[in-house]
Amino acid sequence: CIVLATCLSTHATALNQVPDSTNHPSPGEEVVIVYNTQLRDSIRVAEHYAFARKIPTNHLIGLNLPTVEEISRTTYKTALEQPLLHALESRKLWKITPTQPQPQNPNHPKWQVSESKIRYMVLCYGVPLKISPDPTISEPGVENLRAELRRNEAAVDSELALLPFAKSGYTVTAFVPNRFFNTTNSSLLHPTNGILMVARLDGPTPQIAMQLVDLALEAERNGLWGNAYFDMRGITSGGYAKGDEWINTASKIAKLYGFETYTDTNTATFPSTYPMSHIAFYVGWYDETVSGPFLLDNVEFMPGAFAYHLHSNNGGSLRKTHLWVPGLLAKGATITMGSVYEPYLDGTPDIGAFFARFIILGFTFGEAAYASLPCLSWQTTVVGDPLFRPFGMDLQELLKYFQETKNPMLEWAYLHHVNMILNQKLPYQTAISYLNELELTKRSPILMEKLAWLYIQTGKPNSAILTLQKALALNPSPQQRIRISLQLAELLINQHKESDAAQVYLDLIRKNPPPIILKHIWSISADLIRKHVPDQVPSINSILLKAGVTNLAE
Known part of the structure; x- marks a missing residue:
């Protein structure tokens, strides 16, 4: 991404002068669905969501659309924009009326949405993704823009967000500033204020598109739980520091809310060997294609997970899984955002603003996304159910429900409570006592791992070792097992128990982790194993060969 300074001439300021609305019908009635009548899969996704x-x-609005991801500006106008305007008005889903003339402001829109039953538009699998650049478009004032902004390509989602102004017309070169960027009042995000929240149920396959709905509903029933991972680049100055600042803000919000939060500030992104378990949130930058733990066959996304990797072309296609948006969706993420063309850093979502609204203020995904976007008629595609709202429930009521129903998410609710104890700066012993008093702790690898961490913080390594050993016996997830085993082995080595550490490594190797992780485990444990359990080297060599890691144990 190139850093984009604050810019844009006054040709877009007319869109800032519209009335407010606070009409809030039931969530489903606030949505209009758009699907491609040429694709049965598009219809299936629409019906599933409806x-x-x-x-x-x-x-539900079916349109005869091209079956490609990229369309021309002319096709966008004739096949999408104009048919949608007609459908919304003829079905009385919104009403467009003339505005009062303002001779002193010739850019003032001549038409406005004065009434609207809808706030969201959901584009289903098969609706085109992006509008290609059109060199034939010439608009007044463009010569005053910076050279890199003299462009008119855009994401279909972002262009349709300005559908309330389509009848009046607006400049499509560069972008239109989002007047509701950073708003804390979700009711302002409304067509009568000039903004339609557009998202899409899309992805590499129609099955994945439908899965986005199912995962969102599951997380709404049980809450969004798990761990939060943030991958910064260690940039402290210059224009690109803003990217790290956004991610750092998001990490602080996740931690403040009680999520188990892991942050990395190294220049490189998380390596493939990084044990990333129970992912509720992932935010990182700036690899061009999917990398690190997300290359593994099985990625441990939790239902409702938000995953976002900032890159200029992270959403250039939703079918090519080497790109970040489709790649994350294919691995199990529920919601994400991306850029279909070069957005420049300042034209991408402010992830800190998104987290604050999604988690703390309880916005829907669509509301949080559009409150985090500085620009419209630009490059961002918003993927996932815009109605998804996992943080709108009372935590105490949810905890009571979990306890009564023995919901498997109960351990995460207790972990959240422990982290809130720590956020209040209460003594570690308070959290230790709380966990030791819970019967569930004895059966939960999630809570046992946290208890071990607390013992480490209080200078009790032997208690931590015993607790991690118990956690491994409780059938943790594959990635959690790797993390716990590596930590346990390190603690044992520090306590001069190298033979026990060798056995931990050996047990982990026998669990057949992914080849790249297996190779890493052997590289750090080979000397210990050869020294303390040399008779096991032949069996290890067999495991390595079977995994395609050749001759490392010889």
Whole structure:
């Protein structure tokens, strides 16, 4: 990404002069669904979402669209924009009326949405993704823009967000500033204020597109739980420091809310050997294609997980899984955002603003996304159910429900409570006592791992070792097992128990982790194993060969 300074001439300021609205019908009635009548899969996704969210049949709009991801500006106008304007008005989903003339402001829009039953538009699998650049478009004032902004390509989502102004017309070169960027009042995000929240149910396959709905609903029932991972680049000055600042802000919000939070400030991204378990949130930058733990066959995303990797072309296609947006969706993420063309850093979502609104203020995904976007008629695609709202429930009521129903998410609710104890700067012993008093701790690798960490913080390594050993016996997830085993082995070595550490490594190797992780484990444990359990080297060599890691144990 090139850093984009604050810029844009006054040709877009007319879109800042519209009234407010606070009309809030039931969630499903606030959505209009758009699908491609040329693709049966597009219809299936639309029907699946409409049924799941109880969206009225009058709110489903089928259009005869190209079956490619990229369309021309002319096709966008004739096949999407104009048919949608007609459908919304003819179905009385919104009403467009003339505005009062303002001779002193010739840029003032001549038409406005004065009434609207909808706030969201959901584009289903098969609706084109992006609008290609059109060199034939010539608009007044463009010569005053910086050279890199004299462009008119855009994400379909971002362009349709300005559908309330389509009848009046607006400049499509560069971007239109989002007047609701950073808003803390979600009710302002409304077509009568000039903004339509557009998201898409899309991805590498129609099955994945439908899965986004199912995962969101599951997380709404049980909450969004798990760990939060943030991968910064260690940039402290210059224009690119803003990217790290956004991610750092997001990490602080996740920790403040009680998520188990892991941060990395090294220049390189998380390596493939990094044990990333139970992912509720992932935010990182700036690899061009999917990398690190997300290359593994099985990635441990939790239902409802938000995953985002900032890169200029992270959403250039939703079918090519080497790119970040489709790649993360294919691995199990529920919601994400991306850029279809070069957005420049200042034109990408402010992830700190997104986290604050999504987690702390309880915005829907669509509301949080559009409150975090500085620009419209630009490059961002928003992927996932825009109604998804996992943080709108009372935590105490949810905890009571979990306890009564023995919900498997209960251990995460208790972990959240422990982290809130720590956020209040109470003594570590308070958290230790809380966990030791819980019957569930004895059966939960999640809580046992946290208890071990607390013992380490209080200078009790032997208690930590015993607790981690118990955690390994409780069937942790594959990635958690790797993390716990590596930490346990390190503690044992520090306590001069190298033979026990060798056995931990040996046990982990026998669990057949992914080849790249297996290779890493052997590289750090080979000397210990050869020294303390040399008779096991032949069996290890067999495991390595079977995994395609050749001759490392010889």
